[in-house]
Amino acid sequence: MRFDVLTLFPEMFEGFFSSSIMKRAMDQRLVEASLVNFRDYSTDKHRMVDDTPYGGGGGMVLKPEPLFRAVEALTEETQVRPPVLMMSPQGTPFTQKKAEALSRHSRLILLCGHYEGFDERIRRHLVDEEISIGDYVLTGGELAAMVVMDSIIRLVPGVLGNAGSAEEDSFSTGLLEYPQYTRPADFRGWKVPDVLLSGHHAQIARWRRQQSLERTLERRPDLLEHAPLTDEERAWLKQ
Numbered sequence: 511m512r513f514d515v516l517t518l519f520p521e522m523f524e525g526f527f528s529s530s531i532m533k534r535a536m537d538q539r540l541v542e543a544s545l546v547n548f549r550d551y552s553t554d555k556h557r558m559v560d561d562t563p564y565g566g567g568g569g570m571v572l573k574p575e576p577l578f579r580a581v582e583a584l585t586e587e588t589q590v591r592p593p594v595l596m597m598s599p600q601g602t603p604f605t606q607k608k609a610e611a612l613s614r615h616s617r618l619i620l621l622c623g624h625y626e627g628f629d630e631r632i633r634r635h636l637v638d639e640e641i642s643i644g645d646y647v648l649t650g651g652e653l654a655a656m657v658v659m660d661s662i663i664r665l666v667p668g669v670l671g672n673a674g675s676a677e678e679d680s681f682s683t684g685l686l687e688y689p690q691y692t693r694p695a696d697f698r699g700w701k702v703p704d705v706l707l708s709g710h711h712a713q714i715a716r717w718r719r720q721q722s723l724e725r726t727l728e729r730r731p732d733l734l735e736h737a738p739l740t741d742e743e744r745a746w747l748k749q
């Protein structure tokens with residue numbers, strides 16, 4: 511899996527690339543990431559990448575030339591252009607399903623905006639999809655790009671040590687995850703449920719499924735509408 515991130519602030523990615531699972535995935539060459547400062551593609555003698563908006567108003571708008579030139583340079587030798595994703599509060603809300611769909615591509619190009627955002631022609635003629643990480647406005651797309659990359663890399667085969675752990679995560683099953691416990695079995699009198707200590711795999715799986723359902727019903731009942739449930743589970747929810 512390869513990411514090309516177009517940003518004016520490549521230094522923001524240093525900690526992300528040099529820590530934890532992202533670092534391991536890059537060291538193992540399961541994930542490759544390049545940072546492109548699109549200021550390097552400015553045609554302006556002052557290396558300007560933004561300008562005032564036509565029609566007036568505050569703030570600066572990212573000019574089309576540097577971003578078009580940067581994407582064209584990245585893709586000039588590729589036969590099939592990888593999807594170009596714009597980080598944007600106006601985009602499709604990012605979900606686990608979207609992360610799963612994007613993880614099936616071998617390469618993605620991520621555009622990080624700043625200031626007032628992008629000239630509309632970038633949105634219309636360069637970008638395949640706009641992605642929003644939530645209904646709030648960030649100062650730049652860098653944090654959004656890291657969120658998107660982080661959620662995708664954990665789905666790349668081999669990146670997580672225990673392959674099962676991504677499959678059972680919240681949202682992957684359509685439900686929120688069941689409660690997790692580790693040692694000690696008794697902490698300050700708060701005990702781990704007996705079933706988890708029983709060693710009885712079928713009972714543990716049943717308990718976890720029931721806990722997932724209850725937790726989802728309590729916290730995110732909206733998810734239940736589209737979750738793959740058995741007839742028995744649907745009947746239980748209607749009680």
Ligand code: SAM
Nearest residue numbers: 597598599623626627642643647648650651654
């Ligand atoms: N004026 C723009 C608007 O109202 O849509 C907001 C621009 S914002 C200050 C600057 C940049 O941050 C955006 O171009 C985008 O790349 C990024 N950004 C801000 N909020 C975001 C969000 N919720 N999801 C993804 N990217 C976001």
